[in-house]
Amino acid sequence: MEVTNRYITIRTHINHGEPNESHFELKTAAFGLSVELGSNDVIVKNLYESIDPYQINRMKSYSPSQKAINFAEGIALGEIDAYGVGRIAASGNPKFEKDDLVAGLITWGEYSMIKDGNMLNKLDPLGFPLTYHVGILGFSGLTAYGGFFEVCKPKKGEKVFVSAASGSVGNLVGQYAKLFGCYVVGCAGSKKKVELLKEQLGFDEAFNYKEEKDLKSTLKRGEMLEVAVSNMNTFGRVAVCGIISEYTDEKRAVPDMLDVVYKRITIRGFLAADYMNTHADFMSTTCDYLRTAKIKALEDITPGVESIPSAFIGLFHGDNVGKKIVKIANE
Amino acid sequence: MEVTNRYITIRTHINHGEPNESHFELKTAAFGLSVELGSNDVIVKNLYESIDPYQINRMKSYSPSQKAINFAEGIALGEIDAYGVGRIAASGNPKFEKDDLVAGLITWGEYSMIKDGNMLNKLDPLGFPLTYHVGILGFSGLTAYGGFFEVCKPKKGEKVFVSAASGSVGNLVGQYAKLFGCYVVGCAGSKKKVELLKEQLGFDEAFNYKEEKDLKSTLKRGEMLEVAVSNMNTFGRVAVCGIISEYTDEKRAVPDMLDVVYKRITIRGFLAADYMNTHADFMSTTCDYLRTAKIKALEDITPGVESIPSAFIGLFHGDNVGKKIVKIANE
Numbered sequence: 001m002e003v004t005n006r007y008i009t010i011r012t013h014i015n016h017g018e019p020n021e022s023h024f025e026l027k028t029a030a031f032g033l034s035v036e037l038g039s040n041d042v043i044v045k046n047l048y049e050s051i052d053p054y055q056i057n058r059m060k061s062y063s064p065s066q067k068a069i070n071f072a073e074g075i076a077l078g079e080i081d082a083y084g085v086g087r088i089a090a091s092g093n094p095k096f097e098k099d100d101l102v103a104g105l106i107t108w109g110e111y112s113m114i115k116d117g118n119m120l121n122k123l124d125p126l127g128f129p130l131t132y133h134v135g136i137l138g139f140s141g142l143t144a145y146g147g148f149f150e151v152c153k154p155k156k157g158e159k160v161f162v163s164a165a166s167g168s169v170g171n172l173v174g175q176y177a178k179l180f181g182c183y184v185v186g187c188a189g190s191k192k193k194v195e196l197l198k199e200q201l202g203f204d205e206a207f208n209y210k211e212e213k214d215l216k217s218t219l220k221r222g223e224m225l226e227v228a229v230s231n232m233n234t235f236g237r238v239a240v241c242g243i244i245s246e247y248t249d250e251k252r253a254v255p256d257m258l259d260v261v262y263k264r265i266t267i268r269g270f271l272a273a274d275y276m277n278t279h280a281d282f283m284s285t286t287c288d289y290l291r292t293a294k295i296k297a298l299e300d301i302t303p304g305v306e307s308i309p310s311a312f313i314g315l316f317h318g319d320n321v322g323k324k325i326v327k328i329a330n331e
Numbered sequence: 332m333e334v335t336n337r338y339i340t341i342r343t344h345i346n347h348g349e350p351n352e353s354h355f356e357l358k359t360a361a362f363g364l365s366v367e368l369g370s371n372d373v374i375v376k377n378l379y380e381s382i383d384p385y386q387i388n389r390m391k392s393y394s395p396s397q398k399a400i401n402f403a404e405g406i407a408l409g410e411i412d413a414y415g416v417g418r419i420a421a422s423g424n425p426k427f428e429k430d431d432l433v434a435g436l437i438t439w440g441e442y443s444m445i446k447d448g449n450m451l452n453k454l455d456p457l458g459f460p461l462t463y464h465v466g467i468l469g470f471s472g473l474t475a476y477g478g479f480f481e482v483c484k485p486k487k488g489e490k491v492f493v494s495a496a497s498g499s500v501g502n503l504v505g506q507y508a509k510l511f512g513c514y515v516v517g518c519a520g521s522k523k524k525v526e527l528l529k530e531q532l533g534f535d536e537a538f539n540y541k542e543e544k545d546l547k548s549t550l551k552r553g554e555m556l557e558v559a560v561s562n563m564n565t566f567g568r569v570a571v572c573g574i575i576s577e578y579t580d581e582k583r584a585v586p587d588m589l590d591v592v593y594k595r596i597t598i599r600g601f602l603a604a605d606y607m608n609t610h611a612d613f614m615s616t617t618c619d620y621l622r623t624a625k626i627k628a629l630e631d632i633t634p635g636v637e638s639i640p641s642a643f644i645g646l647f648h649g650d651n652v653g654k655k656i657v658k659i660a661n662e
């Protein structure tokens with residue numbers, strides 16, 4: 001059986017500046033809903049796509065992630081792979097049967113052909129909406145959990161500052177920190193986001209960095225890390241899971257190393273994948289919090305494969321509130 | 332009994348740029364070699380002074396150390412306190428007797444009056460030259476030991492890069508790292524220092540950052556941290572005990588945070604004082620290495636209290652090779 005697959009491709013590398021519509025193209029092609037005989041491949045009908053800023057780094061001809069590690073390779077011009085949730089439409093792989101729900105690396109499209117079923121796992125929704133498995137129970141959640149508990153190793157009563165606090169990871173860091181017993185301050189880029197943090201997510205304090213008068217001279221784009229470091233307490237920890245402003249701008253954060261020394265600050269980069277050993281803890285803690293309504297899944301969902309480029313581009317303008325997800329098809 | 336005490340004072344704060352002779356003054360004053368009846372004070376005849384770059388931060392009117400912590404307060408214009416070794420000339424304090432050797436905070440002078448004997452400890456030389464207790468067995472040694480073993484938590488066979496590798500701390504980091512079983516690369520600012528690292532201290536590799544052609548465009552002053560981070564392996568650790576170029580220059584290191592994230596690099600500031608819990612280990616390990624001639628005490632000693640300003644100023648020009656010490660008097 002054959003269907004028409006609509007999918008997004010990347011036309012040119014995005015080496016400088018922000019992504020825009022001209023970098024992407026919606027294509028249409030016939031797509032066979034069967035796998036080659038004897039292969040281990042699977043066909044996935046994509047349901048939800050995780051839209052993540054780090055992907056911009058993979059769209060550079062010289063990818064920082066390629067340079068550094070094998071974790072997330074650069075994207076060849078053409079199709080784009082991304083984390084998401086889908087349903088098996090056809091399988092030559094003994095691990096998967098038709099109609100199984102799966103989570104893992106799919107493509108920015110309506111259907112994905114996954115060679116050998118690589119980087120896919122069967123998904124038990126555990127009674128939660130599938131979108132949760134793209135965001136709060138997916139890598140955004142694990143990033144927040146690993147970054148807060150494993151990288152920062154918090155103590156109750158400590159003060160926690162969260163930048164991009166209404167973003168996919170930041171809002172969860174703040175919620176975990178409150179539930180753990182910390183005093184939590186978040187910053188975000190609009191009045192609406194600030195209200196959300198304080199009124200719906202329980203942040204103790206929040207401010208709009210674009211309007212904060214005291215910090216106005218220093219709190220320009222890309223300088224958040226500097227201001228955070230200069231205001232930190234001794235033995236403070238900075239967990240860095242990404243630095244969105246520097247993905248598209250040559251301007252770099254310049255934390256004061258004298259502060260780092262005298263205040264014995266630790267700045268540590270990490271990737272959620274490093275904390276797979278905490279995955280079971282992360283899942284049981286977060287599912288409990290969800291079931292008892294102690295934590296909120298903040299989602300920002302746009303429908304249709306054709307909306308992927310604008311969803312992605314919007315990340316760099318702070319358009320999203322919470323986890324940005326594109327819904328590709330009805331479940 | 333009264334003597335003439337020669338001592339160094341600071342005339343003006345040093346808020347910008349490098350220290351020079353005009354910032355300091357050699358003064359002479361009558362000095363009583365007895366303590367007030369009923370006081371806990373002690374009089375110390377100073378023998379050796381540790382000359383340390385971080386002191387410049389205490390000479391600013393707005394001290395970064397004051398801002399951050401209570402560890403090392405700013406210096407009021409006038410006398411200057413510094414780590415050193417001396418001998419008790421008079422004591423009203425039951426902890427000390429005349430002629431006891433002591434180590435701790437004395438002054439940049441020939442004699443020190445130490446209120447209540449604060450920040451002084453009796454010193455057992457353990458059969459080593461007294462200068463060792465200012466450098467390799469003092470805070471320089473503890474900084475190297477704590478920074479390498481406690482902050483970096485090395486594994487045998489790992490690659491270690493040491494900047495300012497012929498300095499008081501750097502040369503010891505390199506030696507500890509070699510003895511521990513790491514591959515050690517050091518950089519320093521002259522051909523002579525590079526030779527010393529390779530030929531006398533056992534570094535596997537060393538280079539002169541002022542002449543390195545490949546790195547010339549980036550390895551200007553203050554950019555060592557950037558280059559180190561961009562060349563680090565995944566999960567690398569950067570232990571920062573000081574950042575001498577930034578003590579006297581507004582220019583700041585700008586490590587690439589994308590590298591920090593993707594390579595999961597940790598940058599951690601520390602002070603030797605944080606690792607007092609390792610002091611017993613540090614002393615037994617280092618004394619063993621010294622007794623078996625596995626480690627070398629690299630010292631750069633200048634005689635006379637009047638040489639303190641030039642010894643201090645020279646630190647910022649890389650004049651010293653190893654631990655800079657001023658010898659004040661014969662033992």
